[in-house]
Amino acid sequence: xxxxxxxxxxxxxxxxxxxxxxxxxxxxxxxxxxxxxxxxxxxxxxxxxxxxxxxxxxxxxxxxxxxxxxxxxxxxxxxxxxxxxxxxxxxxxxxxxxxxxxxxxxxxxxxxxxxxxxx
Numbered sequence: 001x002x003x004x005x006x007x008x009x010x011x012x013x014x015x016x017x018x019x020x021x022x023x024x025x026x027x028x029x030x031x032x033x034x035x036x037x038x039x040x041x042x043x044x045x046x047x048x049x050x051x052x053x054x055x056x057x058x059x060x061x062x063x064x065x066x067x068x069x070x071x072x073x074x075x076x077x078x079x080x081x082x083x084x085x086x087x088x089x090x091x092x093x094x095x096x097x098x099x100x101x102x103x104x105x106x107x108x109x110x111x112x113x114x115x116x117x118x119x
Contacts, residue, residue, distance in 0.1 A: 001068065001076050002050050007035075011043055012052060012066065012073070020056075020065040 004012060014029045015021060023041050027034060035043070044064055047053040052073075055062040086092040094111075097103040 001073070003077075003080070004047075004050075004052070004073075007043060008047055008050075008052075011040070011047060012068075012070075015053065015064060015066045016070040020063050022061060022063050026064070 010030070011026060014026050018025060018029070021029075023037065023044060026044065027037060027040055030040075034040075044053060048055060048064070052066065052068045053064050054067045055064045082088060082090065082093055086096065094103070094108070098108070
């Protein structure tokens with residue numbers, strides 16, 4: 001599975017949300033700096049070439065849908081990020097968020113409860 005560009009990831013987030021959409025429907029979901037219609041269409045076709053998106057043709061119009069599940073991409077992305085930035089250590093990942101004050105002690109306790117319940 002290839003790594004997507006930031007713009008491709010943004011488009012995939014929209015397609016995962018909508019489940020299937022025409023280019024104009026994807027365009028309507030973009031909140032910041034909307035690309036030109038043809039640019040967006042090219043990005044979606046590139047996603048199709050990479051195997052992330054499929055389409056149904058209705059004459060000259062295409063309705064696109066995700067082929068890769070968000071959960072599968074998220075798992076791959078997270079594993080790659082943890083390996084690259086946290087020396088493959090989930091402890092280092094959690095410590096980073098604690099030091100950055102992005103996670104509270106209460107949230108950590110909730111995570112521990114989830115872990116304990118799985119045992």
